[in-house]
Amino acid sequence: MYERNITHIERHVKKQNHWRLCTLNLIASENVLSDRAREVMGSDFIHRYAEGHPGERYYQGTEIIDEIESRLKKHLKSLFNCRHVDVRPISGTIANDAIFSRYIGAGDVVMVNSTPGGGHISHHRVGSVGKYTSNIVNFPLSKDGFHIDVERTCDLIRALSPRVIILGKSLFLFPEPVEELESICREKKIIMIYDGAHVLGLIAGGQFQNPLKEGAHLITASTHKTYFGSQRGIILSDVGENEWRKIDKGAFPGSSSNHHLDTLVSLAIATYEMMEFGREYARQTIANARHLGKTLYNMGFKVQAEEFGFTESHQLAVNVSEFGGGDEAARHLKDNGIILNMNLLPFEPLDKVSNPAGVRLGVQEMTRFGMKEAEMEIIASFFKKCLIEGQYVGDEVEEFRTGYQKVHYSFDGG
Numbered sequence: 013m014y015e016r017n018i019t020h021i022e023r024h025v026k027k028q029n030h031w032r033l034c035t036l037n038l039i040a041s042e043n044v045l046s047d048r049a050r051e052v053m054g055s056d057f058i059h060r061y062a063e064g065h066p067g068e069r070y071y072q073g074t075e076i077i078d079e080i081e082s083r084l085k086k087h088l089k090s091l092f093n094c095r096h097v098d099v100r101p102i103s104g105t106i107a108n109d110a111i112f113s114r115y116i117g118a119g120d121v122v123m124v125n126s127t128p129g130g131g132h133i134s135h136h137r138v139g140s141v142g143k144y145t146s147n148i149v150n151f152p153l154s155k156d157g158f159h160i161d162v163e164r165t166c167d168l169i170r171a172l173s174p175r176v177i178i179l180g181k182s183l184f185l186f187p188e189p190v191e192e193l194e195s196i197c198r199e200k201k202i203i204m205i206y207d208g209a210h211v212l213g214l215i216a217g218g219q220f221q222n223p224l225k226e227g228a229h230l231i232t233a234s235t236h237k238t239y240f241g242s243q244r245g246i247i248l249s250d251v252g253e254n255e256w257r258k259i260d261k262g263a264f265p266g267s268s269s270n271h272h273l274d275t276l277v278s279l280a281i282a283t284y285e286m287m288e289f290g291r292e293y294a295r296q297t298i299a300n301a302r303h304l305g306k307t308l309y310n311m312g313f314k315v316q317a318e319e320f321g322f323t324e325s326h327q328l329a330v331n332v333s334e335f336g337g338g339d340e341a342a343r344h345l346k347d348n349g350i351i352l353n354m355n356l357l358p359f360e361p362l363d364k365v366s367n368p369a370g371v372r373l374g375v376q377e378m379t380r381f382g383m384k385e386a387e388m389e390i391i392a393s394f395f396k397k398c399l400i401e402g403q404y405v406g407d408e409v410e411e412f413r414t415g416y417q418k419v420h421y422s423f424d425g426g
């Protein structure tokens with residue numbers, strides 16, 4: 013009687029698999045796995061548990077995952093040139109919660125990027141930080157809205173003595189002022205956490221700032237935005253052993269028990285791909301984003317941060333209020349096979365969150381499918397035809413996309 017429901021689900025999964033390969037995905041928080049990283053998912057590990065650390069588990073039968081996890085940790089430490097890594101958080105938000113639970117207590121002042129300033133939901137009152145304190149203060153922004161105003165931030169730090177500052181965000185065009193804030197944080201014993209979810213692959217590829225070397229205590233991140241997947245979380249740090257022990261307990265048992273072993277195996281494969289191809293992929297991703305920004309701008313789109321070359325990451329922000337706002341423009345583009353998300357722009361009021369002025373674009377997935385500057389120009393021309401000229405481009409988008417089906421920067425894709 014219920015089998016029909018299963019067939020229905022299977023049909024929908026096939027439909028999703030096919031449809032997404034016909035679209036241009038510009039969601040800045042997503043990426044695709046290589047075939048080899050994807051093939052190991054769904055193995056026997058999907059059924060198993062392995063709480064704790066390799067060699068010190070609470071279950072029997074973990075020898076094989078212990079071997080894979082130990083090697084992965086060793087190689088991640090070398091990739092990020094850091095002392096400690098925890099691969100057990102199963103998402104970026106859970107990595108954040110593992111850390112926030114250790115460092116933030118009731119009444120502590122915490123400084124974060126505001127939502128219109130690009131901050132992630134887990135940094136805010138309604139997210140993870142809000143579980144521990146309600147004293148959450150936004151960083152003041154510089155006039156352009158895409159940078160923290162360092163001078164005013166230092167004044168606020170002196171006035172408010174925060175316990176923790178959280179750098180990094182979801183609308184993330186430019187490096188954060190880690191170096192600039194390092195000395196005041198050291199002097200006032202403030203913990204500097206860097207949420208690198210969006211830029212982890214760019215950091216790994218050596219094409220973005222290196223937060224730990226610039227003075228951050230910790231990096232938290234998800235592993236599937238500019239990094240090559242799978243969908244998980246990670247914590248990286250150079251702190252001393254005693255402090256790391258406290259963080260370790262935040263990850264387990266603080267915020268997860270079993271840590272989803274089949275995606276861990278996939279992360280290991282993706283990490284070796286990042287080690288081999290990350291530098292070239294990260295360089296091309298940023299070049300693509302900048303080129304797309306310039307091309308859209310020359311076509312008349314209000315691409316933000318023009319005076320700074322539009323971006324230094326995989327992302328762009330575009331003000332689309334003349335096309336009905338972020339919600340309407342994003343829906344219209346989706347109906348034409350181009351997927352992205354609406355986004356608040358700096359200084360917009362929070363009540364505009366359901367139809368903000370902006371959209372956010374990320375080029376990392378299309379870069380992974382082998383696209384370069386020439387393809388960015390074609391993507392920009394679809395935007396122009398669709399939004400400025402009011403043409404339907406869905407069929408053209410689909411035809412164009414059929415030429416880019418293979419995942420590059422991997423051992424199976426070339």
Ligand code: DSN
Nearest residue numbers: 040041104132182183
């Ligand atoms: N909300 C996601 C993003 O798109 O940036 C991150 O969790």
